[in-house]
Amino acid sequence: MSLKVELSDKVYWLGFNDRRKHLFENQWPLDKGVTYNAYLIDDEKTALIDTAEAPFSGDLVAWIKDLLGAKKLDYLIINHMEPDHSGSIKDVVTAFPEITIVGNRKTFPILEGFYGISKNIYEVAEGDILSLGKHQLQFFMIPMVHWPESMVTYDTTDKIIFSNDAFGSFGTLNGGVFDDEMDLTCFNEEIRRYYSNIVGKYGAQVQKALTKLETIEIKLIAPSHGLIWRSKIPYIVEKYHMWSKHEGEAGAVIVFGSMYGNTEKMADYIARFLIEEGVKFVKVYDSAKTHTSYIINDIWKYKGVVLGSCAYNGGIFPPMAHLLSDLEHYGLRERYLSVFGSSSWGGGGVRAINKFAENIKWELVGDQVEARCAPNESDIDRCRSIAKAMSLKLKALE
Numbered sequence: 001m002s003l004k005v006e007l008s009d010k011v012y013w014l015g016f017n018d019r020r021k022h023l024f025e026n027q028w029p030l031d032k033g034v035t036y037n038a039y040l041i042d043d044e045k046t047a048l049i050d051t052a053e054a055p056f057s058g059d060l061v062a063w064i065k066d067l068l069g070a071k072k073l074d075y076l077i078i079n080h081m082e083p084d085h086s087g088s089i090k091d092v093v094t095a096f097p098e099i100t101i102v103g104n105r106k107t108f109p110i111l112e113g114f115y116g117i118s119k120n121i122y123e124v125a126e127g128d129i130l131s132l133g134k135h136q137l138q139f140f141m142i143p144m145v146h147w148p149e150s151m152v153t154y155d156t157t158d159k160i161i162f163s164n165d166a167f168g169s170f171g172t173l174n175g176g177v178f179d180d181e182m183d184l185t186c187f188n189e190e191i192r193r194y195y196s197n198i199v200g201k202y203g204a205q206v207q208k209a210l211t212k213l214e215t216i217e218i219k220l221i222a223p224s225h226g227l228i229w230r231s232k233i234p235y236i237v238e239k240y241h242m243w244s245k246h247e248g249e250a251g252a253v254i255v256f257g258s259m260y261g262n263t264e265k266m267a268d269y270i271a272r273f274l275i276e277e278g279v280k281f282v283k284v285y286d287s288a289k290t291h292t293s294y295i296i297n298d299i300w301k302y303k304g305v306v307l308g309s310c311a312y313n314g315g316i317f318p319p320m321a322h323l324l325s326d327l328e329h330y331g332l333r334e335r336y337l338s339v340f341g342s343s344s345w346g347g348g349g350v351r352a353i354n355k356f357a358e359n360i361k362w363e364l365v366g367d368q369v370e371a372r373c374a375p376n377e378s379d380i381d382r383c384r385s386i387a388k389a390m391s392l393k394l395k396a397l398e
């Protein structure tokens, strides 16, 4: 017997918890797993909205058959072609050979490219409506949230938006499916880590999508990853506004690259001095130990960023270089940046961070310090001066 979780009458959640995959997109650690959510509407005509990663295709088909009984599946609506959602399409088409595949003009070349499927397709455009009987489905294009063919499906009857990647999250569901069935504090970090690392690069497009969605009444947001938003829709929409506009909260993230502990020591001094200056939220990360996705998650949250590196072969410590490259890739704006580091027989770390600052156009705050070998008293004084300057900027936000 399959689970029967209804969003509304005969609108079903078909979600899969993936606790086995280690890396999402083969790069993002999944300590808490991830879900793939598909949805089934059982009306005069039946429709499946999105699928799941390929390993779940057998279970997905069995679940659909269990819920529909003798009825056939009429439509497969593809909101997004990335294989975490499209990986089961071939098996769904094999199980329901008369199915009509619904997508937009950018969907079908990718469908054919990945799966060789080009028949029984039905193209929809912005605002088009597909009637299932009682349920009228309307389509809105949200390009680059997070691929060019991305769209959302809006059930105008029950006011449900099937939003695919938008409003999604890392993390498996633990019995609860809706936001009011779980402790959201467990999910908050993974919601923002998903946003910042997967969708964050496309803030302008997220803003356009949010503007579009403001024109419709929404009772449920049903994404293709993570929990379904029911009671806290204003909360998550507000977060998406903040994150896509690159607004930062009053706190600081210190990230260091350190081979023998000298740059790390300076990071610890700056962290302590920030606290002494009244900054309430301070995070310290070792770039060599923590995956960039967690660091970027916090940098997306907090306005203050303090970066420090030792020198390495005349340049920057490689894990720091990786972080800076990722930050430039995402194009995060509107941050305060302070710089520190150390060198022994040659510099390079601080120089590289300054080059990064030039490229990303963050506001430089306070003096800089590059200790020669171990930090001396004068270097520590300058660490205090950095913390003072940053704390003044951050306290002005409170």
Ligand code: FEO
Binding pocket: 080, 082, 084, 085, 146, 147, 165, 224, 225
């Ligand atoms: Fe969850 Fe862009 O795929």
